[in-house]
Amino acid sequence: MSTRKSYEAKADAEFKEVQSELSALAARAHKAVAEGRKESERILQAAQSKHDEALHRFELLKRAGEDGWESVKTTFEAAWSELRLALGPQG
Structure with a gap:
């Protein structure tokens, strides 16, 4: 086999x-x-759940009477913190 043919074959x-x-x-x-898509969807679902909980707590806060407002505020702030954590540094 010629050098050229040998080179081309190789x-x-x-x-x-x-x-x-x-x-x-x-x-x-x-x-x-x-796998990345599955993980992103899992993170999104978790963040959406935290959002829904924080929104629910905010609605309760807006409807709370003066005597229970501070207590409801505390639960809202906890839910809000969890939402911000779920969103990560970009949130």
Whole structure:
């Protein structure tokens, strides 16, 4: 086999190997995206739940009488803090 043909055959074999590696990398990337999406959805659901709780506590705060307002305020502030924590640094 000539040097040229040998070189081309070797390069062809290496390209086939690299294509296989790229396919494996693409599969891992797709899996990571799917796992990331699941985690993001879980975080979103948790934050939405905290939001709903804080909103409920805020509605109770607005309707509270003078004698119970401070107590309701405390529970609202706790719910608000949990919401802010659920949103993380960007929240």
